[in-house]
Amino acid sequence: MWVKHADDVDKKAVTDYGSTKTDIQWLIDKKEGLHYAMRRFTMKPGGNIGLHHHPEEHEIYVLQGEAEVFSDKEKKIVKAGDVIFVPPNEPHGYKNIGAEDFVFLCIIPILEKLGS
Amino acid sequence: MWVKHADDVDKKAVTDYGSTKTDIQWLIDKKEGLHYAMRRFTMKPGGNIGLHHHPEEHEIYVLQGEAEVFSDKEKKIVKAGDVIFVPPNEPHGYKNIGAEDFVFLCIIPILEKLGS
Numbered sequence: 219m220w221v222k223h224a225d226d227v228d229k230k231a232v233t234d235y236g237s238t239k240t241d242i243q244w245l246i247d248k249k250e251g252l253h254y255a256m257r258r259f260t261m262k263p264g265g266n267i268g269l270h271h272h273p274e275e276h277e278i279y280v281l282q283g284e285a286e287v288f289s290d291k292e293k294k295i296v297k298a299g300d301v302i303f304v305p306p307n308e309p310h311g312y313k314n315i316g317a318e319d320f321v322f323l324c325i326i327p328i329l330e331k332l333g334s
Numbered sequence: 335m336w337v338k339h340a341d342d343v344d345k346k347a348v349t350d351y352g353s354t355k356t357d358i359q360w361l362i363d364k365k366e367g368l369h370y371a372m373r374r375f376t377m378k379p380g381g382n383i384g385l386h387h388h389p390e391e392h393e394i395y396v397l398q399g400e401a402e403v404f405s406d407k408e409k410k411i412v413k414a415g416d417v418i419f420v421p422p423n424e425p426h427g428y429k430n431i432g433a434e435d436f437v438f439l440c441i442i443p444i445l446e447k448l449g450s
Contacts, residue, residue: 219420221410245417246393253443254370256393277362277372294337301361304335325441327369
């Protein structure tokens with residue numbers, strides 16, 4: 219087994235889809251993971267990830283803060299301890315509507331390794 | 335997309351492998367997940383999950399507390415924010431050595447759906 223602390227993993231700014239004030243960390247990246255990868259996002263107050271879609275589903279666990287998660291059809295408020303499932307190809311985006319950082323884990327399949 | 339709060343998911347005692355004082359919650363179960371499932375474990379102080387192994391790898395994120403994670407060969411101390419990867423078939427177990435609950439997310443592949 220191996221162990222690392224999430225705070226020691228490099229942060230990279232998310233800039234696609236008009237996203238702002240948001241960093242991504244690949245805690246378990248596509249080389250390390252066998253079937254799926256684990257990422258941690260940190261979004262400052264007022265920050266967002268713009269609406270986008272892709273074939274990978276999301277399994278999300280909210281670690282801290284409060285945000286609006288939206289699709290092209292609906293909008294939900296989420297907070298620490300919430301679990302979110304976003305199906306493949308469903309448009310989705312996020313906006314931090316709270317006063318503290320919105321932090322969440324997001325697990326995605328490594329489709330290249332799954333033969334999909 | 336759907337959202338649920340982790341606290342609303344049923345808890346079940348973990349009793350295999352001589353495990354004690356530990357509950358599991360299937361936050362995203364094998365029916366809901368497409369490729370992998372998300373579980374949350376809560377282990378009271380002094381609790382443990384005994385040494386065991388299986389074909390599923392683990393991607394783990396520690397939410398709270400402090401524990402010893404051990405294999406048949408080594409032992410590591412982990413705490414909140416640590417990320418742990420346990421390869422397929424590697425023996426592993428956990429013991430809460432702290433004063434508060436040891437809580438962690440553990441993602442496993444749904445091998446039945448992956449054709450493995």
